[in-house]
Amino acid sequence: MRDAISAARRHIPAVALVTAKFSPQGDFVSRSAGMPDIPRVILPHPVAGTGEKAMKMVADDIAGEVLWALGAAG
């Protein structure tokens, strides 16, 4: 979340990827860092250690949402 906020502050299009169980923490960090509306996409939890195949499926599932959050769609 902080990485995305740091990038956005440099005017670099950014979207934070947060797993579902860390969504409340992401909300807290975005508020405390002064950018509560930083775009974010919620991933299933967990992602780490689930293997390349599962990660590719997650990536396929969220790709459109990430592009939309970055303003590429529409």
Place this chain on the structure above:
Amino acid sequence: MSRRLTAPSEEAALERLHEAGCTDGLPVVVPTPARVERMVLASGLDGDASLGQLGPNMGEATVEKAAIAAVMAGCLPDHFPVVVAAVRAVCDPRMDMTEVQATTHSLGPLIVVNGPAVDACGIASGFGALGPGHRANASIGRAIRLAMINVGGGRPGTSDMALLGHPGKFTFCLGEDERSSPWPPLHASLGYGVDQSTVTVACTEGPHSVLCFPDDDPEAYAEHLLNVLAASLSGLGANNTHFARGTQVLVLNPDHAIALADAGHDCTTISEQLYQRAKHSWSELSAVRAKGSGIDRRQRSQGDDPDLAVHALSSPESLLILVAGGTGLYSAVMPSWGAGPHGNGHVTVEIDLDQSCEVPFAPLAS
């Protein structure tokens, strides 16, 4: 100026603090303006002076806010210079407190006090120094946790993401037993004078007990002790075995320290010995190596020679050694976390005892 709550009674105020998430779950001393002002006065510092910012909330840790935490924790004004130094330490950017509070790992700031402040503030360094019953240890460590909650915003499940936590996250403070140590104290090894007072803060796991029986052969005793300490510093489930980063802490009880000194060791040779002995081969680590894990990444970067020594410490200097606790069979190690942008090292801050003022003892005056 800190925000003020109002309540019709002391009991109601305590309940409001609990409901607002401002406590550690235990009752606190209600931080009335008079109590906080007395604590600030004891520091000799301006209440608005900043001691740093504390993440993940990046709250401004002013002297007044530190005083509020100290009052809530039950500190005496005499303890406050130690609290101020420890708050400065946890606010140091090298501590990575944003990441420390947010990690799923179980760690908390261990506060080691050295120098004249140990006696001046009544900080215990002997039997049960990390256990209950020592007011200064309990309240100073608790004040730091309350600052981490109320200034840093660390609350379980939303910003403090430790999966389980450890009891040292309530309070985790002790002095070094410099009188019983056969060596110069910890802060002297870190470049401070023995007449200076310091806090050294390292964010670690809780203490892991290390058992070693005495031996009438001093060389054999020292060897057994070094071997069991090395094994304890390189547990296969410990983060440092996976990452070899961060500060680990070794607390030797006075008997174990004297045994090592009798065999000709000092803290430098002990660190070097433990660095060399706390290791595994890739063959041993294969049993706990998962794809993408820290061990997996280390093996990719270091090569997979099955006989290569894989150290559990990043260097001999990454081990802090102090003497504390009662005499007997048990010492303790506190493993590191090893993550964060600065790698989970330690920070030492001098305690300024000269600035503090005597304040009449009336801790519960409103």
